[in-house]
C-alpha cells in the first residue's frame with residue numbers, strides 16, 4: 001500500500017553512494033581496492049570506508065594511508081573515495097571508543113550502538129533501555145560531538161544504523177521515537193544513516209521520514225565483502241527511488 005502512494009519512477013536511476021563499508025582492516029573479507037572495483041562495476045559513484053576502530057586500534061594510520069593512496073590512484077575514475085571510521089558508544093554519558101587524534105584525517109565518522117546499552121535492557125527492561133539509548137545520544141551531542149567538531153569542523157558525524165539494536169531486541173520504535181531522533185540530530189547538525197543492509201534496515205515509512213526530514217543523510221550498505229556490496233547496491237537504488245524527493 002505504502003509503495004503505491006509513492007510510485008517508483010522506473011526511468012530514474014539515482015546516483016548512488018555507499019558510505020558504510022568494511023574491509024580486511026577490521027572485520028571485512030576484502031581489501032579496500034577490491035571494494036572500489038566492485039563499486040565501479042555496479043555504478044556506485046561514491047564510497048566511504050568506515051572500518052571499525054577502537055581508541056587503541058593501531059592499524060588506523062596504515063589504513064588512512066592506504067585510503068589516501070587509493071584516492072590518488074582512482075582520482076580519474078568517476079568515483080569519490082572517502083576516509084571514515086565506525087566507532088561505538090560506551091556509556092550513557094555518550095562517550096565513544098575513539099582516538100581524537102584521527103578526527104582531522106577523516107571525512108566521515110559513524111557512531112553506532114553496538115553493545116552498550118544492551119545490558120540495560122537485560123537488567124532493567126525496555127523502558128530503561130529506551131531512556132538510556134536517548135540519554136546516551138543526548139550526552140554525545142552535548143559533549144563529544146562538540147569536541148570532535150572543534151578538531152575537524154568539516155567532519156561528517158553520522159548515527160549509524162539507527163534503532164538496529166532496538167529491532168534486534170524485538171523492540172519496534174514508535175513514530176515519536178523516530179521524530180525525537182530526527183529533531184535531536186537536526187539540532188546538532190548530526191547526520192542519520194539510512195542503512196539498507198537487511199540486518200539493520202528500518203521499514204520504508206521510517207526511511208522515508210528520515211529522508212524527508214533529516215538535514216544530513218548518509219546512505220550505506222554496511223557491506224563486509226565485495227559480493228555483499230554488489231548484492232546490496234540494488235537495495236540502495238530501491239531505497240533511494242522510494243525516497244524520491246531527496247536524491
Ligand SMILES: [Zn+2]
Nearest residue numbers: 086112160161
Ligand atoms: Zn555498526
Ligand SMILES: [Zn+2]
Nearest residue numbers: 020022086222
Ligand atoms: Zn558497520
